Amino acid sequence: xxxxxxxxxxxxxxxxxxxxTKAMQMxxxxxxxxxxxxxxxxxxxxxxxxxxxxNLAGGSAPGSNAPALLAGNGKNxxxxxxxxxxxxxxCGAFNSSIVRLAREHATSLMAQGKTVKIICxxxxxxxxxxxxxxxxxxxLVDLRSLKQVGFENADEIAKKVITMFEAGAFDVxxxxxxxxxxxxxxxPTAQSLIPAEIPTAAASxxxxxxxxxxxxxxxxxxxLLPRNISIQVFRALLENAASEQGARMSAMDNAxxxxxxxxxxxxxxxxxxxxxMITKELIEIISGAEAL
Amino acid sequence: xxxxxxxxxxxxxxxxSGSVDSVVVPGSxxxxxxxAQHAPTMAVLRVGxxxxxxxxxxxxxxxxxxxxxxxxxxxxxxxxxxxxxxxxLTAARFDADILTSEKEAASAITDEARRLANEKxxxxxxxxxxxxx
Numbered sequence: 001x002x003x004x005x006x007x008x009x010x011x012x013x014x015x016x017x018x019x020x021t022k023a024m025q026m027x028x029x030x031x032x033x034x035x036x037x038x039x040x041x042x043x044x045x046x047x048x049x050x051x052x053x054x055n056l057a058g059g060s061a062p063g064s065n066a067p068a069l070l071a072g073n074g075k076n077x078x079x080x081x082x083x084x085x086x087x088x089x090x091c092g093a094f095n096s097s098i099v100r101l102a103r104e105h106a107t108s109l110m111a112q113g114k115t116v117k118i119i120c121x122x123x124x125x126x127x128x129x130x131x132x133x134x135x136x137x138x139x140l141v142d143l144r145s146l147k148q149v150g151f152e153n154a155d156e157i158a159k160k161v162i163t164m165f166e167a168g169a170f171d172v173x174x175x176x177x178x179x180x181x182x183x184x185x186x187x188p189t190a191q192s193l194i195p196a197e198i199p200t201a202a203a204s205x206x207x208x209x210x211x212x213x214x215x216x217x218x219x220x221x222x223x224l225l226p227r228n229i230s231i232q233v234f235r236a237l238l239e240n241a242a243s244e245q246g247a248r249m250s251a252m253d254n255a256x257x258x259x260x261x262x263x264x265x266x267x268x269x270x271x272x273x274x275x276x277m278i279t280k281e282l283i284e285i286i287s288g289a290e291a292l
Numbered sequence: 293x294x295x296x297x298x299x300x301x302x303x304x305x306x307x308x309s310g311s312v313d314s315v316v317v318p319g320s321x322x323x324x325x326x327x328a329q330h331a332p333t334m335a336v337l338r339v340g341x342x343x344x345x346x347x348x349x350x351x352x353x354x355x356x357x358x359x360x361x362x363x364x365x366x367x368x369x370x371x372x373x374x375x376x377x378x379x380x381l382t383a384a385r386f387d388a389d390i391l392t393s394e395k396e397a398a399s400a401i402t403d404e405a406r407r408l409a410n411e412k413x414x415x416x417x418x419x420x421x422x423x424x425x
Contacts, residue, residue: 041305048301048369052334052362151303151374163401214321214335223336224360227373234303 085125092251154234297367
């Protein structure tokens with residue numbers, strides 16, 4: 001049976017924790033709004049890019065002369081996994097669920113005898129994967145110092161990936177991130193970067209043959225494809241940022257509620273034992289008086 | 293004058309969306325003006341200034357750092373790598389951009405990449421001179 005002082009201390013500490021989780025929840029809510037706005041602002045560009053790309057890709061024959069960034073280089077031996085996670089913890093299962101998806105993917109690829117290379121974006125994913133995939137991880141991209149992910153950061157990552165691809169360091173590139181649905185629903189997603197995933201819905205915009213190209217169709221496609229990769233990475237990072245804040249918000253909401261429950265229970269226990277002590281003292285006094 | 297729909301989007305946000313009379317686009321092979329009923333065209337842009345005539349006598353200028361223009365029956369869409377209204381441009385900003393491009397040129401591995409970076413430096417200087425910054 002803990003003493004009254006112990007109970008009082010415990011209640012005070014839980015209350016302090018609750019204050020912290022409450023503050024974190026509110027901060028996450030504010031950040032979520034910003035992240036969501038950024039994700040929404042980036043959407044038009046990504047959509048138009050997809051439409052333009054679908055138009056172009058539909059025009060060029062799906063033969064062997066399609067650019068490697070679009071169709072892949074025909075091989076399927078070395079896989080590059082770009083795993084995007086958060087830089088900070090305390091956001092529920094956000095990081096673990098992305099890592100779990102990526103880990104399953106990586107182990108199944110390795111079981112098929114394929115070579116796997118991993119680039120981690122975000123420290124948390126790296127921490128979790130480091131033990132199992134020590135040899136596969138080739139790089140850690142640290143975005144910790146940034147307040148908000150800019151297009152330049154995504155561009156930098158994309159450039160690295162493209163340089164590696166051109167050097168023949170891998171054949172297929174997949175990006176892992178968490179798609180933001182709502183505050184309570186984020187889905188870890190795997191998307192193929194190289195070869196590019198072309199949205200098919202935009203294919204009905206009309207015949208692509210009537211287009212005039214300046215300079216040429218192939219040159220445009222060649223400049224467009226690297227940019228498309230930057231955009232996809234950028235979009236993934238933004239979605240991830242929004243998901244992270246959403247996940248943190250609900251995790252902290254849960255924590256605050258749990259702390260509230262605990263305070264209630266402990267307070268009840270404290271009051272009960274205080275009452276018991278008073279009763280005990282009274283009995284002692286009364287029985288002492290009777291004995292006289 | 294017949295109006296058409298024009299959109300300017302950068303990865304970070306949608307900068308311009310609305311009905312306009314004419315837009316001057318800095319294409320990689322020279323500037324061209326887009327009016328209503330323009331033939332469907334896809335063009336690569338160089339670093340330059342997009343001049344928009346909204347038809348109400350207001351001319352707005354936007355600096356773009358390369359990108360694509362897509363002209364279809366639905367109108368003109370510019371996908372810019374970077375887009376800033378000219379009024380917000382400063383000489384310091386240009387200097388920073390020129391410096392990064394120069395660094396890129398210096399650290400380029402392939403000749404092609406170096407040529408592209410050098411081209412960008414030249415284009416940036418040109419635009420800066422035209423704007424008188």
